[in-house]
Amino acid sequence: MHIDFKISRETSNELRPNKKIMLKVLKLVIAASFLLISLSFAIRQEPDTSKSSSKVNTVVIDAGHGGKDPGTRGRTTKEKDVALKVALELGRKIKEETPEVKVLFTRSTDVFIELGERSAFANRNNADLFISIHCNATPRSKTVHGTETFVMGLHKTEGNLEVARRENSVILQETNYKQKYKGFDPNSPLAHIMLANYQSAFISSSLRLADLIEKKFQSVSDRESRGVKQAGFLVLWRCAMPAVLIETGFLSSPDEEDYLSSDDGQTEVAESIHQAFTAYKKDMDR
Numbered sequence: 447m448h449i450d451f452k453i454s455r456e457t458s459n460e461l462r463p464n465k466k467i468m469l470k471v472l473k474l475v476i477a478a479s480f481l482l483i484s485l486s487f488a489i490r491q492e493p494d495t496s497k498s499s500s501k502v503n504t505v506v507i508d509a510g511h512g513g514k515d516p517g518t519r520g521r522t523t524k525e526k527d528v529a530l531k532v533a534l535e536l537g538r539k540i541k542e543e544t545p546e547v548k549v550l551f552t553r554s555t556d557v558f559i560e561l562g563e564r565s566a567f568a569n570r571n572n573a574d575l576f577i578s579i580h581c582n583a584t585p586r587s588k589t590v591h592g593t594e595t596f597v598m599g600l601h602k603t604e605g606n607l608e609v610a611r612r613e614n615s616v617i618l619q620e621t622n623y624k625q626k627y628k629g630f631d632p633n634s635p636l637a638h639i640m641l642a643n644y645q646s647a648f649i650s651s652s653l654r655l656a657d658l659i660e661k662k663f664q665s666v667s668d669r670e671s672r673g674v675k676q677a678g679f680l681v682l683w684r685c686a687m688p689a690v691l692i693e694t695g696f697l698s699s700p701d702e703e704d705y706l707s708s709d710d711g712q713t714e715v716a717e718s719i720h721q722a723f724t725a726y727k728k729d730m731d732r
């Protein structure tokens with residue numbers, strides 16, 4: 447009993463200096479935490495030099511259509527072939543002049559890819575930009591011609607809706623399309639809510655690129671620009687990054703068909719988009 451008491455007294459006596467030490471340690475830990483927190487803020491504010499500071503590191507180039515889906519047709523030209531040639535040439539130019547940019551293609555051969563898979567591919571790869579390449583057509587006239595670049599949005603004219611309908615119609619060749627694209631209805635009054643969920647965060651960047659593309663078509667190759675437009679494109683719908691869809695010209699116009707099916711024409715189209723890409727990247731990185 448006595449021994450027990452002594453031990454416990456000694457123990458309680460020894461606790462006092464321990465408490466002081468504990469308090470000191472606690473103060474040190476608190477001070478260290480503050481230091482660490484402020485350091486981490488300081489580090490966060492410093493540019494990360496180990497990684498690229500560019501905002502455009504990965505670009506997905508999407509050649510429209512492919513495989514069983516030829517897209518629109520001219521007399522002899524298929525949209526899917528023009529789109530692929532232009533896409534590959536654009537990718538080659540970007541790789542050549544900005545090798546630090548990762549270039550990915552949704553397709554590099556003549557294969558069928560579902561619309562939803564194209565944006566999903568870009569999302570999976572954390573792309574910073576999505577460029578979809580197409581050719582236009584109208585059954586009404588052989589003289590209608592020129593380029594137009596679309597961003598996701600609500601169509602303001604019947605003409606824009608017509609383009610979107612044509613480009614979206616390929617889903618009829620996909621299985622289960624009703625299930626897959628449930629909720630997509632650009633004609634519905636709720637469409638703006640749907641848009642708010644996906645592309646609206648990127649609309650100003652998308653518009654900036656679209657504007658540059660249309661300007662470069664005019665300045666690089668003297669094409670007639672029909673302007674930047676908005677409509678509900680399924681291929682752009684779920685892109686979690688700035689995204690544009692380029693109608694590089696009308697295959698229903700014999701003159702433009704000749705131009706778009708020629709090597710020179712395809713190279714010029716790719717060059718115009720490439721110059722717009724370069725200007726956009728510069729803008730974004732500033």
Ligand SMILES: [Zn+2]
Pocket residue numbers: 510511517518525579580581613
């Ligand atoms: Zn198309």
